[in-house]
Amino acid sequence: MLRFVLRRLLLAIPVLFGIIFVVFALARLIPGDPCRAQLGERATAAVCNDFIHRFGLDQPIPVQFGIYVGQLAHGDLGTSLKFGRPVTDLIIERLPVTVELTLVALLFATVLGILLGVVSASRRNSAVDVVTMFGANIGVSIPVFVLGLVLAWFFAVVLRGTPFALPPSGRLSSGISEIPLTEVWGLTGMQGPLRVLADFVSHMTIFNALLTGQWGPLGDALRHMILPAVALGTIPLAIIARMTRSSLLDVMGLDYIRTARAKGLTERLVVLRHGLRNALLPVVTIIGLQLGGLLSGAVLTETIFNLSGVGRTVTEAITGRDYVVIQGLTIVIAVGYLLINLIVDVSYAYLDPRIRLS
């Protein structure tokens, strides 16, 4: 098991290197000039030369690449052209927002998706099944930005003033703020990787409130998360529900299900213990794949719901030709994706004892 994980991590290195190369090359291929994008159309040539020299953009591109890789080896993702701040700081500040959004959306999609899938499969061709699968078809077909805008309009505009109204933007209502856990726990003086982790978690509004027991802000943070999470989670929800249904129907036709019935088990146990546990394997694969989709969906969702996460930052970086930020964030997302796939692979072994990790 440990050897498997280590080998997979080693194999990830060339993949990562490829990603760095491609991202670096693609960022340079975006037409336009980072200086004018940052400093405005009317920046003088002298100012621009200075700007370009300051960020090392006057070097030949292969040399720039070499310098960049050298920095990366030291854990330095570079300094943003736009903000003048280290990209790592930006990541610690903005990635948590995206991670939180993705986790909540995925939780919503997985729990509800599996539930709906099981209900539809066990009541095959019933009204519940037909309605669920019809809904799933619609869910798959709605683009995130349409659903996001419709949800925002309905819950924030139509239902305004009712108890069902939900806030359509930001992480917290104005006037409400959270004390970061670093302060609550008195970690302000701490340095090093643990501090980075603490800062990272403290930027996840829901987790921060949960860990420090700030119940008022927690409720507010959760209410702010509902609309973006539903908008982002609907497509994966529909896919997971359909996948669970078809996979479970497949499994329920297998011989060992008949064996389970012959043993005299209740139908509930037959479905949950013998059916669902075996049907979950393809569902887990789909969930892993959906995570990639969630990250790209997060770009749109964050823009619609005004959340300053990674998605929005990348979009801004692309329009601003902020090469360093584009590269840094893409690499972080790629690493996350590789890790998620590793987790999915490891979970196979748990779900199916026939799969040996070696």
Added chain:
Amino acid sequence: MTSVANTAAAPARDPGALVDVQNLKIHFPILTGVFQTEAGRVRAVDDISFEIRKGETLGLVGESGCGKTTTGRALIRLRNPTAGKVFFDGRDLMSLSRGELRRMRRRMQIIFQDPYGSLNPRMTVGSIVSEPLETHHLSSGHRMDRVRELLALVGLNPNYTNRYPHEFSGGQRQRIGIARALAVEPEFIVCDEPISALDVSIQAQVLNLLVELREQFGLTYLFIAHDLSVVRHISDRVGVMYLGKLVELGPPTAIYESPGHPYTRALLSAVPIPDPKAERKRRRVILTGDVPSPVNPPSGCRFHTRCWLYERLGRPENCRTEDPPLRQIGDDHRAACHYAEDALKSDVGVAHLEDRVRRGTPAAVAARHEAAAQAAVPHEQGAGVAGTGE
């Protein structure tokens, strides 16, 4: 329904019967189109009646697709019949509620044909075998001891409880299936082709195990198979099915030596006899054409489209129009043929050495029996059923 209902076959209730099947019908609708309208129905089992006596092993043979397995499953209500009744120890299984049926499953079990598909790949052997104990609240407290005991009983290493099914061979898996079936101490076990998926060398072992367990626990078996010699080896009575009908039922000596249904004789013809002398002299009929579709079974006797006796008798009309009931043709011997007496007199399919002796005389019958017995011995060994030991 165009065929005449087989009501005459409903037997007088046999007091010794553990399982009593009455006019069992299992039809599968063929649904087509958006609205799932019924386009026809597969008559997998069409009006059969028989009984299984306490402590006996009833063998059930027939070609693939004749309804053997479907019948076996309906007997323990793993499949709901379209019509008809199944009584288990006097209780109508169809009238049981879900809870009552689950409790009844303690008394009737099944061993499946496919030892690969019938075990949940995600569960350890220990949990597969102990799950029925848990469901029926048996041996609480020392369940794992009981599991080890069961594994030892079927000849597996009792320490294998933490292994998964994929770590075992086909024969071992079938033993796990047998241990699972025995866990609840049932009275009746449907053995649904329990050895046909196994290696020939393993078949004998598993078969002997089933025989031993039968003696040890006084089990009643319905033994479904398509291997005629295996069925003969293990059964007290044998039933022959053709296209959803039970065509003949009787003790093995009657079925194998003087079959009263032309189909049974045709089946026996298909079994080679590893004695060139007997084989050369034997009269065989080879069935031509496919089994007719159970969606549109032939009218009258379902076998008449392929029946050699029908041809020989000049195509009598009642074969085409009248469904022959399963009727008594000898001591505990029933067959569903209008001309069973003619079939009995024929020598088709049955092995014998003295072909020249005039038929019908006691000497001829005795000679035939002797010849059949002689022919049957090497025959059984050929199929790998004569016990080779564990």
